[in-house]
């Protein structure tokens with residue numbers, strides 16, 4: 160598209176102002192927050208793009224404050240830098256009451272020199288960071304929640320309990336993808352819109368309005384090295400995909416695994432598909448790999464807003480009541496009919512149960 164033909168595209172700022180007209184009493188705080196988040200994402204995009212030239216590849220040095228985060232995972236230099244960028248770009252404006260991040264054990268308090276606001280920002284500053292050193296797409300994920308009137312009025316410090324809101328309560332969610340192009344994909348609860356960073360202008364331009372996920376798909380994404388730990392319904396679903404045209408699905412499937420959830424979410428928003436990082440038996444201390452508050456919930460809201468579906472495998476993700484800040488959970492999302500099929504497989508009695516007399520021939524529970 161020649162430069163002159165791009166002038167008809169809305170900028171992110173224009174989009175947000177036009178959205179805000181739906182709420183004449185809105186203060187503008189929310190828009191200001193999203194623009195600050197967008198600026199943080201632009202800064203991270205530059206750091207990611209410089210790669211080795213920026214001196215930011217590799218692990219965060221242990222002598223610079225330790226390199227294991229609360230998840231027990233080794234932090235990359237860019238994990239730490241991206242976390243810092245998110246904080247510095249958003250803490251000052253008076254829109255936030257507090258923040259929480261994958262890279263911080265405890266909630267972040269807005270420093271006393273700044274005013275406090277009515278939103279909470281929850282984020283994974285760099286998702287897929289094992290991919291940084293190999294130059295594969297990574298991203299940032301964020302979720303915006305509201306605080307209670309009590310916090311808004313008192314301006315008190317936030318605590319873990321303030322963040323434990325279900326995904327259905329999110330005000331907005333989105334991600335930035337640092338791929339061949341940098342994109343920001345956003346929902347403010349009225350559909351999903353995709354913006355591409357114009358590097359000449361330094362502006363996110365609305366290039367993908369009103370994204371919709373196809374209801375059906377023949378592409379799935381799962382880390383198959385975990386297959387021996389999967390539960391029976393997941394095994395059944397994947398086995399049927401692998402059986403392709405010769406199996407019960409009667410069609411061939413394609414498989415992808417990028418190991419950056421944000422990149423997988425983007426592919427699914429663009430052309431459909433299903434992603435699974437299910438609960439498994441690998442480590443009983445970890446009920447799933449991905450985190451509820453800053454991975455599953457924001458991606459869940461985007462999926463649902465684009466006509467797809469997000470689930471624990473058993474029930475809608477956005478209905479889950481969180482119990483801790485860094486809680487992990489099984490996550491399945493993407494094309495609606497595929498996710499519903501996986502939920503159905505979870506709801507049906509397992510083969511082992513079918514050996515139970517309750518499910519025997521002519522029994523009430525026979526399927």
Ligand code: AHG
Pocket residue numbers: 232261283285286287288289382418419420421436448
């Ligand atoms: P993070 O880099 O924020 O810790 O998240 C990585 C996540 C997710 O993006 C990806 O889908 C998954 O971990 C990859 O897991 P495997 O290493 O099991 O492939």
Ligand code: MN
Pocket residue numbers: 283285286287454
């Ligand atoms: Mn992540």
Ligand code: MN
Pocket residue numbers: 238261283284285286287288
């Ligand atoms: Mn991360």
